[in-house]
Amino acid sequence: MPILIQVLINGLSLSAIYVLVALGFTLLFGIMKVVNFAHGGFAMLGGYALYYLYGVYDLPYPVAILGGALLVALGAMILERLVFRWFYHKMFQSMIALLGLNMAIVYGAVMLFEVNEKSIPTAARGILQVAGMVVPYDRLVIMGVALVVLAAFWFFVTHTRHGLAMRAASQDVEIAASQGVNTVFIYKLAFFIAVFMTALAGGLYAQTYALSPFMGERPLMVAFIVVILGGMGSIPGAALGGVLLGFAESFLSTFYGASVSAFLSFGVVIALLIFRPWGLLGKPE
Template sequence: MFSPAVLGQVFVDGIGLSAIYILIALGFTLLFGIMRVVNFAHGAFAMLGGYALYYLYGNLGLPYLVAAPAAALIVAFVALLLERIVYRFFYQRMFQSMIGLLGLDMAIMYIAVIVWNAEERSVPPSTDALLQLGSLVFPAQKLIIAGIAAIALLAFYVFTHYSRYGLAMRAAAQDVDIAEAQGVNSTAIYRLAFFIAIFMAALAGGFYAQTYALSPFVGEPQLMIAFIVVILGGMGSIPGVALGGLILGFANSFLGTFYGSAASIFVSFGAVILLLIFRPWGLLGAKEA
């Protein structure tokens, strides 16, 4: 049962899942860390990313390496309209954002049902090629997804640590009043952080749709994934998101392979409950005074 070939497959699947989970959760924790917004509509934007990839790649036939980022960019640019008319009224208002953005999530989801109906669709894989490493055989698509996600995460790291606007985002996350006193335009920084967060959610949503299936309701499990990852790692902690995504991705791959999806879900939520009881600030989060 625990043969090297099967364990190797679990490892490869874990890499792919972890990449998707980290992308989904990173956008979620970015909005919370900078604007103190609990984005209950996060999964809806991931769902829209899946549909954008479905049309650009599945229908129009654009090259995959063009279609994947282009789909995420389209969703992020369209989302800027919602940033202007909805999100900006919830910045620094954590509890109000929970209720307001839950309503937005439901609205987007059921508009998607009206537009596309509830039928499940499948997004074609980026390639049908299989890779063989010894006795291990696995789809090349999993490594392509992990590679694109790794590039996106590396670009995000470089941006936040070495660019002027990235450093301004980090300053605003620490203390927006002090950042504004130093000349940071908080409105522009909020808009930029929102764009990046939605881009990553939509990119992950396209990968998720390829891995599982696409329907107007796929945003809900992705929202739950984001919650679990940020709770594991610590709300607002970007290193915590990376750690939480790796833990959840490899745990789901292992448990799902050997014990089924029900066991995977049970253990995931059980771990979250225990963590909230004994370490509510997460594995790498900061304990509040």
């Protein structure tokens, strides 16, 4: 029983990070039909922002994790103006262009930060022991931050005017515009929120594992797996896919090893693309 509880805790922690990673990806696709191959680059920059704000300049952890994601999102608005907006609703062109942008971000980071891996200090020292279960405090902090941000995002999209406008634009941008929705502003807002959540997830992921310029490859892969499971462009689908992948990875890695976990994850994605290509909660087009 203790080991199952441990698997549950680890699965919840991974799920929270994976949902954050996937929401940023699916938000851009759902509203602007952009396949953001630069997703991993933004996640990596979020890791470095946390490393410098928390590990080097010793800011309080809540300020560092949120402030780092905010700085990355603000800086990304320049790229939104120079690059992204030229590829809105151009799905295939965006894939090629943003793949090139991701490479530019990654190798720019190599020149700035070098290729050596860095470790981010823990958010809290010590462990919690309850009924044979061992949970590091820093894992609880990471899980708490992710869940708070996810709850804030859910409240935003369901209870605010701009959030409802984003949902309307994701359903049909032309009808939303005809009803008075300022689509230019909504695009900028959606892009900012997507990069903020991606950078935040990147910081949490880098703190859990390791930080390097090539760290973003795994978050990008996770984002693809999650949105394919849940359905491209579906926000509830991204949440469901992140939870399923997080718990499945925690269970399979614990009992069967990381290789089996990766094999089955991609096997499920391939099967889903064959039999239900629009995902669990997506809509066929």
